[in-house]
Amino acid sequence: MLDLLLDPSFAASVPRFVTPILLAALGGALCERAGVFNIALEGFLLTGAFAAVLGAYFSGSPYLGALAAMAAGMALGLVFAEFNLRRGGDSIVVSIAINLLAAGLTTFLLRAIFDVTGAFSDPAIAGFGTVRLPFIEAVPGLGPILSGQSVLFYISVACVPLLHLFLARHRLGLRIRAAGENAEALRAGGVNPRGVQLLALVACGALCGLGGAQLSIANVNLFVENMSAGRGWIAVVAVLLTGGRPWPLFFIALLFGAVDSLSFRVQGLGLAQQFTDMMPYLATLIVLVTLSWWRAKRAKGDAS
Amino acid sequence: MAAANGIGRAVLPWALTLLWIGAIVFALLLFVGAPFGEAISGFLQGAFGGRRHAYLMATLSRSALIVGMAVSVMLSFRAGLFNIGGEGQLVAGGLAAALAAILLPGPPLLVLVAAIFAAMLAGAAWALLAGVLQLYMGVPLLVGSLLLNYPIRYIASYMVAHPFRDVPSGMVQSHLVPQGTWLASFPGTRLDVGILFTLAATAFALVYSYSTVHGYHTRLNGLSKEFARTVGLPVRKLTLQTLAISGAIAGLVGAIAVFGIHHRYIDGMLVQPLYAWTGIIAVLLVGMVPWAVPLSGFFFAAVQTGAAGMERTAGVPKEIALVIQAVIILFVASRVSGALSSKDGGRGGDA
Numbered sequence: 001m002l003d004l005l006l007d008p009s010f011a012a013s014v015p016r017f018v019t020p021i022l023l024a025a026l027g028g029a030l031c032e033r034a035g036v037f038n039i040a041l042e043g044f045l046l047t048g049a050f051a052a053v054l055g056a057y058f059s060g061s062p063y064l065g066a067l068a069a070m071a072a073g074m075a076l077g078l079v080f081a082e083f084n085l086r087r088g089g090d091s092i093v094v095s096i097a098i099n100l101l102a103a104g105l106t107t108f109l110l111r112a113i114f115d116v117t118g119a120f121s122d123p124a125i126a127g128f129g130t131v132r133l134p135f136i137e138a139v140p141g142l143g144p145i146l147s148g149q150s151v152l153f154y155i156s157v158a159c160v161p162l163l164h165l166f167l168a169r170h171r172l173g174l175r176i177r178a179a180g181e182n183a184e185a186l187r188a189g190g191v192n193p194r195g196v197q198l199l200a201l202v203a204c205g206a207l208c209g210l211g212g213a214q215l216s217i218a219n220v221n222l223f224v225e226n227m228s229a230g231r232g233w234i235a236v237v238a239v240l241l242t243g244g245r246p247w248p249l250f251f252i253a254l255l256f257g258a259v260d261s262l263s264f265r266v267q268g269l270g271l272a273q274q275f276t277d278m279m280p281y282l283a284t285l286i287v288l289v290t291l292s293w294w295r296a297k298r299a300k301g302d303a304s
Numbered sequence: 305m306a307a308a309n310g311i312g313r314a315v316l317p318w319a320l321t322l323l324w325i326g327a328i329v330f331a332l333l334l335f336v337g338a339p340f341g342e343a344i345s346g347f348l349q350g351a352f353g354g355r356r357h358a359y360l361m362a363t364l365s366r367s368a369l370i371v372g373m374a375v376s377v378m379l380s381f382r383a384g385l386f387n388i389g390g391e392g393q394l395v396a397g398g399l400a401a402a403l404a405a406i407l408l409p410g411p412p413l414l415v416l417v418a419a420i421f422a423a424m425l426a427g428a429a430w431a432l433l434a435g436v437l438q439l440y441m442g443v444p445l446l447v448g449s450l451l452l453n454y455p456i457r458y459i460a461s462y463m464v465a466h467p468f469r470d471v472p473s474g475m476v477q478s479h480l481v482p483q484g485t486w487l488a489s490f491p492g493t494r495l496d497v498g499i500l501f502t503l504a505a506t507a508f509a510l511v512y513s514y515s516t517v518h519g520y521h522t523r524l525n526g527l528s529k530e531f532a533r534t535v536g537l538p539v540r541k542l543t544l545q546t547l548a549i550s551g552a553i554a555g556l557v558g559a560i561a562v563f564g565i566h567h568r569y570i571d572g573m574l575v576q577p578l579y580a581w582t583g584i585i586a587v588l589l590v591g592m593v594p595w596a597v598p599l600s601g602f603f604f605a606a607v608q609t610g611a612a613g614m615e616r617t618a619g620v621p622k623e624i625a626l627v628i629q630a631v632i633i634l635f636v637a638s639r640v641s642g643a644l645s646s647k648d649g650g651r652g653g654d655a
Binding site: 105 | 332335336386388437441442443444446447448450451452454455457458459461462465466578581584585588621623624625626627629630631633634635637638639
């Protein structure tokens, strides 16, 4: 087991798994901080993955694929806003409906456009290559991890400090936090909290769309029905655990991504695939239990 | 304001809602270039028609599972418990039913009874696990119950892929359960009597919700946890009991699928058709009103079999059913969501 963890190719594969979870979780963090309870990240990711394949296939460019994924995610964010913010639908109900909509629409369009069921792969799907960082790749240990990843990985990591600064300093970031913490005060300041929440949802859609693009046109070059496979839910857990704070979120996503990657690797050890497949979910539950136990203990410590 | 104006104001939004849903379905049909008339007749035929109503029977068979899952989550939702892990409880039940029937010796009827009991026990246990995670380990029920869907899905998949696999069949599935345990069909149809179990579970849920003290207490808990706690209701106990009942019903549905329809456990047979999620949206469609839940469950079953009919006659991918269901929920839920309160973001507090 230890050999496996120290295996450089394991470490180098971690970012591939971190990226989708991190991007979706950052989007979820924006919603969380803006006071929108968005648990439709799974549907957002899946839609992004499909739109990325669609865009990359017809344009021949992974960048246009990623843009298509962002646009599709943003559109879904607008749908969420329409039914939750404007029509006043319950956020959990709207989330469940959007997750189903994403599952239905992607399989429907898969058959309607490409006339296949299950999976669509085609050489015409232009995938992201890897980016080699000339000096960093020579650094022993970290080099192979940090270099040779898809451009989306670097974007996702850059988003962490950017989102942190944005929420801490930028006027709109402050408004987003105000919408989440005290919407009345924001309204008194002459800003409509719903408008701010709408922006958060649309930005969340864009981030999740990129996360989906990592799944379908960076990690592989194909779309498989339901290929988000619960990663959006893991991102939801990451958001809940961290209260949507970017840096803690980064480390949680790192942890979940590492487990995801590990579960992929241990399949080679003769462990049945079903047991490796359930590892990310068990790990997520274990982290949830551990953190809440730790928080309860600390709260007790403060009280005495 | 005049009364007529008031009625207009009540009807108009619903008319607009229907118009929107119709327009979206029309746009999807247009997108795939389906002949509109054939699609509609295919839909109706697929949901309610067929020779000697064969397709109607298929719809009823499907609604046996969907209504069962709907009733299961309805009891949780009304008690304010966001148990969205029905799928895991369903799988636990289906797996337990199949394994019990394969492993237990004895007369078939006894085996059947024991297997159904095992299924309900397994479903209840899986739901209780989510409850224990919430009450004693601080994992919100919403995410805890959902995350538990995945391990059991893979456990079931492992069981029928390795130790209990019917290897000669070449498929990832268990051996057939003994033929004596198969549920009989209604005379002259292919509809099995599993639907009677669903009816019994529904009757139980209606009586429980409308006229038992216990059901009343759980409803209070659902409407206001603070109130329930203040008047001294044993909130934790109610939570666990409600989850156990929900899980047992979901487990029963798994057993119906095994003994009535598939006669074995096939990998994915309870997950792929999204029975649990359809059950959840069937409850949400009618704002958790108990008597309306079976009707909306039947409605969604008809949407699914109708879509299959549209695929046969007009070449429309049957996944359109999922899109239609989601769109309906989006439009309707925002009209009835007052019945469901997730003010604490479904985090469930510490109740």
